[in-house]
Amino acid sequence: MKKEEVSGKKEEASAKKEEPWVRTRHRVVRFLFWWIVWLLCWFKYGIRPERFRGTDGPYLILFNHETPLDQFFVALSFRDPVYFLATEDIFSTGWVAKLLKWAVAPIPIKKTTTDLNALRTMVKVSKEGGTIAIAPEGNRTYSGKTEHMLPTISHFAKLLNMPVILYRIEGGYGVEPRWSTAVRRGPMRAYVSELIPAEEVKELSKEALFERIERGLYVNEANSDASYRSRKKAEYLERAAYVCPFCGFSVFESHGDETECLSCHRKIRYREDKRLEGVGFDFPFEYFNDWYEYQKDFVNRLDVTRLTDDALFTDRARVSEVIVYERKERLFDNAEIRLYGDRMEVLSEGAEPWVLPFREVSSAAVLGRNKLNVYHDGKVFQFKGDRRFNAIKYVNLFFRYKNIQKGDENGEFLGL
Numbered sequence: 001m002k003k004e005e006v007s008g009k010k011e012e013a014s015a016k017k018e019e020p021w022v023r024t025r026h027r028v029v030r031f032l033f034w035w036i037v038w039l040l041c042w043f044k045y046g047i048r049p050e051r052f053r054g055t056d057g058p059y060l061i062l063f064n065h066e067t068p069l070d071q072f073f074v075a076l077s078f079r080d081p082v083y084f085l086a087t088e089d090i091f092s093t094g095w096v097a098k099l100l101k102w103a104v105a106p107i108p109i110k111k112t113t114t115d116l117n118a119l120r121t122m123v124k125v126s127k128e129g130g131t132i133a134i135a136p137e138g139n140r141t142y143s144g145k146t147e148h149m150l151p152t153i154s155h156f157a158k159l160l161n162m163p164v165i166l167y168r169i170e171g172g173y174g175v176e177p178r179w180s181t182a183v184r185r186g187p188m189r190a191y192v193s194e195l196i197p198a199e200e201v202k203e204l205s206k207e208a209l210f211e212r213i214e215r216g217l218y219v220n221e222a223n224s225d226a227s228y229r230s231r232k233k234a235e236y237l238e239r240a241a242y243v244c245p246f247c248g249f250s251v252f253e254s255h256g257d258e259t260e261c262l263s264c265h266r267k268i269r270y271r272e273d274k275r276l277e278g279v280g281f282d283f284p285f286e287y288f289n290d291w292y293e294y295q296k297d298f299v300n301r302l303d304v305t306r307l308t309d310d311a312l313f314t315d316r317a318r319v320s321e322v323i324v325y326e327r328k329e330r331l332f333d334n335a336e337i338r339l340y341g342d343r344m345e346v347l348s349e350g351a352e353p354w355v356l357p358f359r360e361v362s363s364a365a366v367l368g369r370n371k372l373n374v375y376h377d378g379k380v381f382q383f384k385g386d387r388r389f390n391a392i393k394y395v396n397l398f399f400r401y402k403n404i405q406k407g408d409e410n411g412e413f414l415g416l
Contacts, residue, residue, distance in 0.1 A: 027080070107121045
C-alpha cells in the first residue's frame with residue numbers, strides 16, 4: 001500500500017474521531033417529540049415532571065432510578081437536549097440502536113465496569129456544551145429504597161467540572177415496582193431538588209461530594225406513604241423473591257394481589273399501601289424491603305463454596321451472546337439453566353453441557369426487570385427467561401462467591 005493511501009486513511013479515521021457528539025438535530029428531535037413524550041408520561045403514570053426554571057446548562061444531572069421512563073422525566077424538565085448514559089444492551093439491538101444514536105446520541109457505557117471510553121465521551125460532550133445525565137445507582141430499585149451507588153460518581157463530577165443537579169423521582173416504586181409489569185394509580189413526583197454550582201463541586205472533597213449526592217438522591221418508599229391501586233399488585237414479585245422465611249431457597253408464583261411459596265404453599269398478600277400480610281398466618285415482614293433485606297442476609301450467611309453438589313435452582317431461558325454495541329447472537333432457544341454455589345450450567349438438547357465457573361466470571365448483572373448478563377472470558381452472555389424468571393438470585397450468589405474468594409466473608413454487597 002502506498003504511503004499516500006496510508007496517510008489518507010489515517011486522516012480519514014482521525015476526522016471521524018473528531019466528529020461532534022452534540023448535534024443540532026438533537027435539539028430538533030427534542031422539539032418535535034416533546035409533547036408526545038409528555039403525553040406518554042401523563043397517560044401511563046399521571047405525572048407531570050416539573051420544569052427546571054434555572055439558567056441554561058450545561059449541567060451534570062444525577063437522578064435516582066425508579067421506573068423505565070425516568071429518562072423521559074428528566075428530559076421533559078429541561079429546555080436543552082440531555083445526553084444520557086446507557087448500557088451496552090441498548091446499543092446491541094441493531095436498527096433500534098442506530099436510530100437512537102442518530103436521534104438522541106446516548107453515551108454508551110459497559111455495565112458493572114469503570115468504562116474509560118464512556119468517561120472520555122462525557123468529557124467530550126461537556127466540552128461541546130452538552131448536558132449529561134447519569135443514574136448513579138446503575139440499577140432500578142427492587143425494594144423501594146435507593147440502591148447502592150458507586151463512590152466514583154463524585155470523581156466523574158469533579159473531572160467534568162460542571163454544575164451538578166440532583167433530580168429526585170418520588171412515588172415511582174409505588175406506581176411501578178421494578179419486579180412488576182402492572183402500573184398502579186397513585187401519587188408521583190419528578191423534580192430538581194438541588195443545584196450544586198461548579199465552584200462548590202470543585203471545592204468539596206470527593207468524599208464530601210459523594211455524601212452530598214448520596215443524601216440528596218436517597219429515597220425510601222419502603223413504607224405506607226400512599227395508596228397505589230391495581231388489580232395485579234403482587235404479580236411477578238417472584239422476579240425479586242427467592243428465599244422463603246419458612247423454607248429457605250424456594251420458588252414463588254403470583255397472581256392478582258397474592259404470591260405463593262411453592263414449597264410450603266403459604267400465600268402473601270400485597271396491599272394498596274405496600275404492606276404485606278400472610279393469608280391465614282402471621283408473615284414476619286411488613287414491607288417487601290424487610291423481606292428483601294432478610295433475603296440478602298440469608299445469602300450472606302451461606303458458605304456458597306460448599307453448595308456445589310446439587311443445583312440450588314433450575315430455570316429455562318433463551319441464551320444469547322451480546323456482541324457489544326452491535327447485535328445479539330442467539331445460542332440456545334430454551335436451555336436449562338442450573339445454579340450452584342460456585343457455577344452456572346447450561347444444558348440444551350443436542351449440545352455439550354456448558355459450564356460457567358464463577359471463579360472465571362468477571363461480573364454478573366440484572367438488566368431491565370429480569371434479564372441476566374454474565375461477563376465471562378471477555379464475552380457477554382444474556383439469559384432471558386419467561387415472565388417469572390428471577391435473575392437476582394444468580395447475581396446475589398455470584399457476588400457472595402466472589403466475596404468469599406476475596407477473603408471478604410463479611411462483605412454485604414451482592415451486586416445491586
